[in-house]
Amino acid sequence: MVAFERKQNNGEWSEKELSTLLAALGAAIAPGTGRTWETGMTEKGDPQFYLLGPLPDQASELCVSRIAGRYILEDGSGRLLFEHRNLDLVGLHAKAAIPSxxxxxxxxxxxxxxxxxxxxxxxxxxxxxxxxxxxxxxxxxxxxx
Missing domain, CATH: 4.10.170 (p53, subunit A)
Known part of the structure; x- marks a missing residue:
């Protein structure tokens, strides 16, 4: 019997991906910071992860998208910060990009x-x-x- 990798649902994050992102951004999402996170989709159905700032604005501070197997990290203004196939590396760059x-x-x-x-x-x-x-x-x- 040969185990084939399941094809990932293109519009959703896997549990492993979400746990990787949450582990990398754990300090930023801590209760005292007022930041939260949310998931969404691009116009073409690719998954996105948003790090939102504190209330009342809850402006997007970072966004991670998965497009065609690549993870794209952008700041709150939509500027490209980093792009790679390895989510762990993207998580490290996301952690470094958060204003402390x-x-x-x-x-x-x-x-x-x-x-x-x-x-x-x-x-x-x-x-x-x-x-x-x-x-x-x-x-x-x-x-x-």
Whole structure:
């Protein structure tokens, strides 16, 4: 008896493929990140895997498609990041392509930079002027001592 490989249903991911993708993107899909994943199909019925960002937008951050036995990795804008027949390699590239900084951290850094810039532009000139006044009046104040 000869065991033949079953022909894969073209429009669906196999359990092995899904587990490979989920293992590679496990840290990105962790509960604290707010990210989720979803599957879909191309116009021609080829399977796609989407990594979705946090609510409320849930914008697509990554997409993996299987077309004619090749796995295609694209970013959220549809730019090609990597293409190969080995899903494990595509998973490694997908893991590396995920931004590791959370949106909350990005907003905190942006706020810090805005506060620092405001202090630099508004408060520092006042301090410099105050120092200049102090330099001018200290000799006169020492005459009273």
């Amino acid at each position: 900084t959370s949106w909350l951290m990005v907003r905190a850094i942006t706020l810090w930079c805005a506060v620092r810039n405001t202090i630099h532009e508004k408060v520092e000139p006042l301090l410099v002027e105050g120092e200049e006044l102090l330099v001018q009046f200290v000799p006169q104040l020492s005459a009273f001592a």
